[in-house]
Amino acid sequence: MKQYPEILDALYEVLQPFVGEKGVVLSEDTALVGDLEIDSVKLLELMMEIEDRFDISVPINVLPDITTVKDLALKLEELLN
């Protein structure tokens, strides 16, 4: 059983490499596509990191409804519990 704050912290770590030199400070409101410029190739890298880190499988149908870090963390919470 993992709690939301814990998931969020882990997610920040996973996302850090995607920040690169964009000067974005990660928060719940960070937009994955808008702020972190995650295209479909980077998205797959991100999903792999997440699946390995949390040991889950993220179904492909949840992606269209994820825009922000918060959306993603909430979805992970749902998948993990």
Add this chain to the structure above:
Amino acid sequence: MDLDTTPTTNTLPFRAADFSNLAEALDYAAQGVTGCNFYTGRGQLYAVISYERLRQEARTLARRFAGMGLERGARVALVAETHPDFLRYFFACQYAGLVPVPLPIPISLGGHQAYVEQLRAMLESCKAAVAIASTGFLPFLREATQSLDLRFVGNPGQFERLPESDCPLQPLQSEELAYIQYTSGSTRFPRGVMITQETVMSNLAGIIRHGVKMGPGDRCVSWLPFYHDMGFVGLVLVPVTSQVSVDYLGTRDFAMRPRQWLNLISRTRATISFGPPFGYELVERCLRPEEAARLDLSAWRVAGVGAEMIRPEPLRRFAEVLAPSGFDPRAFLACYGMAECSLAISFAPLSRGLAVDTIDADHLAKYKEARPVPDGGADKDLSPRTRSFVICGKPLPDFEVEIRDEQGRPLGERQSGVIHLRGPSVMSGYFGEPEITRQTLSEDGWLNTGDVGYRLGEELVITGRQKDLIIINGRNIWPQDLEYLAEQQPEVRTGDALAFSAPGPDGEETTVMVVQCREKDPAVQASLVSRLKQRVRSELGIDCYVELVPLHTLPRTSSGKLSRSKARQNFIETHDWHAPSVVAGDN
């Protein structure tokens, strides 16, 4: 319960797609022991469905369809996940006399609305009577069908509660449609390619007998999407109609863990697998030499490459990295095709590997003639600017091919023009689009492929596209879809944007959009550029280089129409993509 994969060796005499329809092909395959196997992203076998079971289950579903009293040939839209259910429902349609329409799956974040609109456009275009998706994708389908009048929208569980009819099944016959394919349409203005049973069967026979020369002992592996012509016709229908076993990995699972593709080939000792060049590049980038030594790819005799322009370099690196696995570079099989011809048009000779024609690039641009450069341009000082193209082989025997100039006159060898072809595996047209069909397919059966290339002896070399299609990572992107996104912005009006692709800094296709902008304020301009890039990324999942230009500077054709090809040419001439700063800058 432990699952066993279906065997490679069959108990049935091999037949090469000499059937009159797909149902009959499955009837035959069902008498053997081969079938389809599905693996998770971590390489675990999770479903096995032999052709025998596939036939049984498809027929049961077909009886439920029969009970719905749909008119013959009614369209059944299927959201095409890599899952046994897609095969069950696809063949159920074949047995029930209904036309299946595979629908795509998005791989991008936050694209909910765009996906729903895409589904709705396709469902409207094909006038679907039934639409089926897994539980995970059903909400999108429900939203997309809200204002549409369908007989049934649901998931397999709900469909399977419908009663079975005891009327005898009447499978689709040779002159009837086999399926409608939306591979080649833009997302907003989809075009459904209509392929009849005899059309697809002729192409399948060509692939099996001539292109890949399949036989007993062959086995396929595929991660290609089921809604794509290469994944669907090539790696679903080819295995069924040649009675060989096939191992499937989901497309997303492959893209996340590209090594799984090779692990699977190694494990099942598969002989045939296809991918776009991008797929080979993904693997090559992540594979370490010590991993290659643990794989056994010595049985892999056909490593098909197609679906986009083939650059030889990444494939050479792939072969080098994989040398310790026993991968034979002669297994590379360059091919050329499109959904409008069912799938395949030409294949390079088997066991040749990649063959390249190096030509004078300036001469080609100026005189439309592919003049070979001696020594492949090895002497840099003496040689002109060169380009190397992979030779895509001889057209399948049933095709007539002509390379034509702009006036429609047939051209000779090494003369570059638009590829036209005629033959039994050409589509019947675009569903419900007689006007667009007439522009593409002549009354006497010649298809304008929209691709540009030249003949080299009997072989074809593809050099580019006349139509403005953009292909990124094996995916077709229509410039109209990008331009539409631009025109949605308050600063941009209709006709202010042109999108096209240009070779990027490392030769890869890069998407470019040039937008006329009335705003002078640099802050507003920067905001427009970043907004556009973001919309493109979330709707289409690709990166796009956006350039703002002053009003009235977009190029036009002599008849006054905006010209993407001229914009593309201007862009290439004025941008030195070899200077990385152009790409890495603040754009």
